[in-house]
Amino acid sequence: MALPSFTFLLAAVLLQVCQGAVGSTCDPHVLTVYKVLVQTFWSRDVFPKQYPEWRPPAQWSKVVGRSHDPSFHLFHVGEVASDGLKQFAELSQTDILDAQSQGEGGVFDEFIAPPVTQGVGETQAQFFVDGNHTKVSMMSRVVPSPDWFIGVDSLELCVEGNWIDSVVLEVDPMDAGTDNGFTFTSPNWPTVPKKPVTRITSQSPDHPANSFYYPDRDQHPPLATFHIVKVKEYQLRHTFSGSFNQAPSKKYTTDDRHDGGNSGVLQDFEVSNSILETSSVVTTPEAPEKKGDQAIMNDIVDKFKKFRKNRRGRKMGRRRSRAPRDCRLSEWSEWSSCSKTCGIGEQIRTRTVVRHSRRGGRPCPSLQETQWCGSSKDCDHKYFDW
Known part of the structure; x- marks a missing residue:
């Protein structure tokens, strides 16, 4: 996907982010909640050419989003659309995309935002990311259209170990490369084989029948914006364990x-x-020289200390002889x-x-x-x- 315009944060930093130049080092134990506000500006005043007003009038499908790791792509400019992208871009259906469960193929969170039932409006959703799944992709189909949509491809939300607080992305329409139609209401005309996903600009495709072809403009005014804002962070429960080396x-x-x-x-x-170590005191016949009571008590204490020391020494010896x-x-x-x-x-x-x-x-x-x-x-x- 060609880089959209950035109206928030430093453009140089976000350029590195979208190109994957800034590595993700955010804590995998921190769960972060983001809100995305999608605002659409598809009006007759801004895009008057072939503006659809009935059967159906100009509107937008639901927004389909995924937070994920680098291994996953919802879509990618220059690559052929998956069957899931083809189904969504042509019919607004997500059966194939939904078949991949959350937690598979690098996907962390699946989220949707309600459709916008007119050309100008807004919708929003919230989603989760963590340190192992720091990218977000999302898209909404242009209705009616052959296979056109708007979207964000693998936006990196973790920059230099910190979660981005807020960013606004201005987006142009995209062509899924699965239908040859040039106008909003053109009949189904499958592209066989499928072509890579491309960006639709004011001068490309340069065919006068193209509904988004405005040769007098250098570029389109924003067709929509994605405003992504960090809402809250949660810390995963920590688990500690004591040592079992001592008793108790x-x-x-x-x-x-x-x-x-x-x-x-x-x-x-x-x-x-x-275990309380005790010793029996044995009385013996008195020595020729009678000792005082204090001297007798001192002898008993000395013998008890010696006995306890010898016993402790034997225990320590046994402990050292056994392996850990x-x-x-x-x-x-x-x-x-x-x-x-x-x-x-x-x-x-x-x-x-x-x-x-x-x-x-x-x-x-x-x-x-x-x-x-x-x-x-x-x-x-x-x-x-x-």
Whole structure:
């Protein structure tokens, strides 16, 4: 896709972003919510040529979007359209695109915005990204048209380790390359074989029948804009695990939420009975020289200390003769069901300690893992009303 005009943020930085020159280093444990506001300016005053007013009048399909990693493309200029793009650009249908579930093929979140039922209007949606899925792509079909649409291809939202706060993209119409029609209401005339996706400008395609052909203009006024704004960030729950080298020992997890939720602490103690070392005092016949009571007590104390020292030495010797014992864990459980039926939630899996570590062996690692799950595609818009 040829680079759109940028009316917010530094153009040089965003040029690097769209070309993939700026690497993504955002924290994968941070879930970020963005809002996209799509504003359309398709009016008879701005685009008078062959402006459609009935059967059907000028309007826009729903906006179809995906947040994703670099391996995914909803569309890409210079590449032949997928079957899913062909179906959407010609018929506004998304059956093929929807067949790829969230979480597959590099897709993180699927989202839609309602259609705009006239040429001039606006619509909006919200979507999620994380540090492993920092790009967003979206598109809306020009209705009526042979196979034309507007869209954003793989916009990078993470720049130098930070999420972009706001950006506005001005877009031109795109040709999916699957239909040969030149006008808004031209009959279906399939392109065989399909041609690569191209950008429609005021002078290209340079055919007088083309509905967007305006040879007296250097470029089109904006047909639409995509205004993308960061709304909120969430921190994925952190999991901590204590060491099991000492007795009594304790393992615990802390539920640390940035949304103000209650923090819960799970404690599981391994109780070890302490052993009190005692010694019997044996009375013996008195020595020829009778000792005072204090001298006798001092002798008993000295003998007890010596006895305890010798016993401790024997125990330490036995410990040193045995090899360290590493912690051993069970297999991971299955992932739990998603915590949210609408939007992005969390899934948890756990494991248990089969054998604690001893004598300096490898301590037990984390007993719990958490990952993102779910999608905002089918949510009611009130879900995002903070």
